Amino acid sequence: MYVQVGSTSRGGSIGDRAGTSDAAVARLGVLGALVAFERIGSRRSLDRNAELFAEGDAADCWFRVISGAVRLSKLLANGRRHITEFYFAGDCFGIDNLPERLFSAEAVGEVVVMRYPRRATERLIDEQPQLARSLRDMMVCDLANAQMRMLLLGRMSAPERVATFLLDMFDRRDARRSLDLPMSRSDIADYLGLTIETVCRVLSAFKRDGLIDIANPHQIELRDRGGLAAIGEA
């Protein structure tokens, strides 16, 4: 029934801008729900680039990331790819009501996820109706994030996109100075609607301008948050 969607609960750094500290409250609610769900979940490990599900697969379950990172992506004609979202430890995805997946999900690196069957989830919700609210909150959060990203994709320049991305990653991964970026430049490009080369050039420019340091391609040091924010908020 209805439409599949890559639903998730993310920390919601974007939503926080308007929601002040309510996100913390939401997170608590979601956390309570997760405890309830725990007993119906099963653990699963994936190697780098392993496919968790593909476009068109039956969507009879949803997931939570335990460790590592997952990307949800979609291919379109002539090989173009778009990454809908990245999910990190604690994030949920694949909560929706469609028989088929509209996106495919792959492991960015080594990943461990919990898998929650849809049927058992529905049963649990019937027992504890307040869980429905938690699921709805996850979706609301997802929707807000999707809409902020439409803004980014539709109206922001390459430097604005990359700056926003970096700050968002620092936030979501609770990194203060040093950030581990598990995904490749190609993943970042497909997430931001740019090319690999443009992502590289912008990162190099940020480095030249003293905004960041690039210890190695997957390790970013934040040197001037204000400067980055000034570009990102543009």
Add this chain to the structure above:
Amino acid sequence: MYVQVGSTSRGGSIGDRAGTSDAAVARLGVLGALVAFERIGSRRSLDRNAELFAEGDAADCWFRVISGAVRLSKLLANGRRHITEFYFAGDCFGIDNLPERLFSAEAVGEVVVMRYPRRATERLIDEQPQLARSLRDMMVCDLANAQMRMLLLGRMSAPERVATFLLDMFDRRDARRSLDLPMSRSDIADYLGLTIETVCRVLSAFKRDGLIDIANPHQIELRDRGGLAAIGEA
């Protein structure tokens, strides 16, 4: 609490691509819910460009369009604007759980909407829990549409965007040959992440190529659906 979002129920033409005819089923469910909500709603008329709500307003209600069209938009620095979504007769929007609006809503032309207070809605849901499902379905549909639009904004060329837009409008407004586009070129541009000039040029090119006719700026005749689809699906 939580995050505001421009939720809606749309016909879901985009979702249909994967959901076969389930959309019809979903629509019925939503319709039933609308009947239930009818007694808590109040009617409201708006003139062209009138503001229904603004970014930052208290979000204590949601809406359904009776006639006309509404646009949900957001401004960012240096005057750039992005239109999140258009809503036509039958569509719902503003269903979310945030205290403040993240977007503003304006009348594209003359508009009549129904307004449903949040508090009364919650009460109704407590009485009839299946209504919660209808609201969730609206949100799932919204999320799917948002994600398809991210693809469009991130990875499609100007002609692909405009072709997709036109076909989507033909679908959503149940137009077979002749389509009334209530919004301005500027609205279309801000919806597709393009400039007014590019939208004009692409439309003129489509006309030159015999794909459409432009009786007047707000009246489009479809001459070659296959040709448009070939460009849009690219």
Add this chain to the structure above:
DNA sequence: CGCCAGTTTGACCAAGATCAACGCAAGTGG
């Protein structure tokens, strides 16, 4: 050591933005 996958950098190109002019219909006020 040499290969390989991913990254970075440079030279060039093209899609679309910007700037500017013109068209056109609907008001508006003398």
Add this chain to the structure above:
DNA sequence: CCACTTGCGTTGATCTTGGTCAAACTGGCG
């Protein structure tokens, strides 16, 4: 009734951003 304005829409000339193509660099790993 007719200048004049105003708000869109369209078209053209030019410029910029970011894409494309190509080459060099880097760090593993057989």
